Amino acid sequence: MERRALIMVEGTRSNGLPYIQAAQRLGLHPITLSADPAQYDYLAAENIEAIRVDTDNLDALIHECSRLRETYDIAGITSARESVYATAGKLCRYFDLPGPNPASIERCCNKFTQRQLLSEAGVPIPAFRVAANVTDVKNSAAEIGLPVILKPVVGIGSSGVRLCRTVEELAEHTTYLLGGTHIWRSAPRILVEEFAQGPYYSADTMGNEVIAIGAADFDRMPHFVFREFTFPAPLTNDEHKRIAGLSLSCLQALGLGWGPANIEFRWTKRGPVVIEVNPRIPAAPTPKLVQLACGIDLVTEHIKLVIGEEWGLRRRHSYTAAARFLVPDRDGTLDWIDGHSRAAAVSGVAEVRLYVKPQTPIIRKGDDGDCIGYVIASSPSSTRTEAILQCAVDLISWSITPFPTLGEQEQSATPNLYAPAEVAADKR
Structure with missing residues (x-):
C-alpha cells in the first residue's frame, strides 16, 4: 500500500517543525520541497525527507510532485x-487537491492591493498611499501627516517596517529601503501608512470561523518587534463581537474563506481598525498559545483541511496563555545564554525556546528576526499566568560583547601590551 504523504513547500524557522510533527501524528509522511533544505535544521535533526527544487518555478514543482506520486x-x-503559499495553492489546483484560491492569496500578500480591496468593502483601515521613489514618499507623508509607517508593499515579519515621526526619520528610512540595503523580492514599492494608535489585537481564523483573539504589546519603537502576546485578549463581549465581525468582513472582501488567516488590529479612537490581513497561520508561538488557551490546534486542523479530512474547531477549555519574547537591546556577539532549563522547570511554563547559541552574532534589524527566543506560560488565571511568565523570564540571562569599533579593530591589529579589557553587556 502506498504511503500517504504531505508535501510541504519550503518551511519556516518557527512553524516548520510543528507542521512536520502534526503531519506525523496524523499518520502522514512529510516531504519538504525547498530551494535550500539545509536552512531548516529540524529536517536533518528529525530525519525528514527533503528534496532540493526551485520553489519559485511552478513547472519544476509540478514535475517533482508528479515524480513523487x-x-x-x-x-x-x-x-x-506566506511567500510560497500561493504557489502551494496552484499545485493543489493542478493535482485536484484541497487548497486556497491562489489569486486571493496573491492579492492579499500585496499590501497595497489588500488595502484597496478592504477600502472598497468599507472595512476601516488607516489612510495609505503607495510610493516608488523619494519624492512619492515625501508627498504621501505630507498628505497623510506625520507620524507615518513605511513598509514594503510585499514582505513579512515586520521586515523593513518602521514608524517615522519626523521628516529626518522619514528620509533615513526611505534611504534604507531604496538605497540597496533592504532586500526586495519584487520591484521596490513602499506603502506609506497612517500610524493608527491604540491597543493591538489579532484574530486567528479557520475557514469562516474566528478561533481566538489575542492582545500584544511591542518592544522599543520605532520598530514593531513583539514583546508579549496573550490569549485571550482582555475584551468586553461587545469589543470581541466587533473584532470578530470585522475579521469575517475582511475574509469576505479578500476571498479568504478557505483555510487559516490572521488579522491584525489597532483599537483607535474610532474603534477597531484593520492593520493587516495575513493569509496563513501566524508564526510561533501563536499556534501554541491558541492551543493552550482554548484547546484548538491550528496546525493540525489546517492539515486536516488540506488532506480533505473532517476538522474539529470545538473549544475544549478556557485558560490564559501568554508568551514573552527574548529581545536583545544591543548588537554584538552572544557570549552565553543561561537559565532556560530552570525557566522550563517552573510550574505552569509550557515552553521555553531559544533560536540562538553562544558565539552567534546578534545584528538587530528591527523585525521578527531580532527575537532570540521566547517563554510561554499558561494557567486558568490571567494574573497567575503573568506571574509565572515573569518568574521564568527572570531566570534567563545572557551576555553580549559589542562588536569592536573601527578604531578598536585598527588597534587590535597592532601589538599592544596594554590592550583594554573586553567589555561585556549582560542581561539579567
Whole structure:
C-alpha cells in the first residue's frame, strides 16, 4: 500500500517543525520541497525527507510532485511560508487537491492591493498611499501627516517596517529601503501608512470561523518587534463581537474563506481598525498559545483541511496563555545564554525556546528576526499566568560583547601590551 504523504513547500524557522510533527501524528509522511533544505535544521535533526527544487518555478514543482506520486499517495500539499503559499495553492489546483484560491492569496500578500480591496468593502483601515521613489514618499507623508509607517508593499515579519515621526526619520528610512540595503523580492514599492494608535489585537481564523483573539504589546519603537502576546485578549463581549465581525468582513472582501488567516488590529479612537490581513497561520508561538488557551490546534486542523479530512474547531477549555519574547537591546556577539532549563522547570511554563547559541552574532534589524527566543506560560488565571511568565523570564540571562569599533579593530591589529579589557553587556 502506498504511503500517504504531505508535501510541504519550503518551511519556516518557527512553524516548520510543528507542521512536520502534526503531519506525523496524523499518520502522514512529510516531504519538504525547498530551494535550500539545509536552512531548516529540524529536517536533518528529525530525519525528514527533503528534496532540493526551485520553489519559485511552478513547472519544476509540478514535475517533482508528479515524480513523487509514482511512490507516494500525495494526500495534500501546503506551506507554512506566506511567500510560497500561493504557489502551494496552484499545485493543489493542478493535482485536484484541497487548497486556497491562489489569486486571493496573491492579492492579499500585496499590501497595497489588500488595502484597496478592504477600502472598497468599507472595512476601516488607516489612510495609505503607495510610493516608488523619494519624492512619492515625501508627498504621501505630507498628505497623510506625520507620524507615518513605511513598509514594503510585499514582505513579512515586520521586515523593513518602521514608524517615522519626523521628516529626518522619514528620509533615513526611505534611504534604507531604496538605497540597496533592504532586500526586495519584487520591484521596490513602499506603502506609506497612517500610524493608527491604540491597543493591538489579532484574530486567528479557520475557514469562516474566528478561533481566538489575542492582545500584544511591542518592544522599543520605532520598530514593531513583539514583546508579549496573550490569549485571550482582555475584551468586553461587545469589543470581541466587533473584532470578530470585522475579521469575517475582511475574509469576505479578500476571498479568504478557505483555510487559516490572521488579522491584525489597532483599537483607535474610532474603534477597531484593520492593520493587516495575513493569509496563513501566524508564526510561533501563536499556534501554541491558541492551543493552550482554548484547546484548538491550528496546525493540525489546517492539515486536516488540506488532506480533505473532517476538522474539529470545538473549544475544549478556557485558560490564559501568554508568551514573552527574548529581545536583545544591543548588537554584538552572544557570549552565553543561561537559565532556560530552570525557566522550563517552573510550574505552569509550557515552553521555553531559544533560536540562538553562544558565539552567534546578534545584528538587530528591527523585525521578527531580532527575537532570540521566547517563554510561554499558561494557567486558568490571567494574573497567575503573568506571574509565572515573569518568574521564568527572570531566570534567563545572557551576555553580549559589542562588536569592536573601527578604531578598536585598527588597534587590535597592532601589538599592544596594554590592550583594554573586553567589555561585556549582560542581561539579567
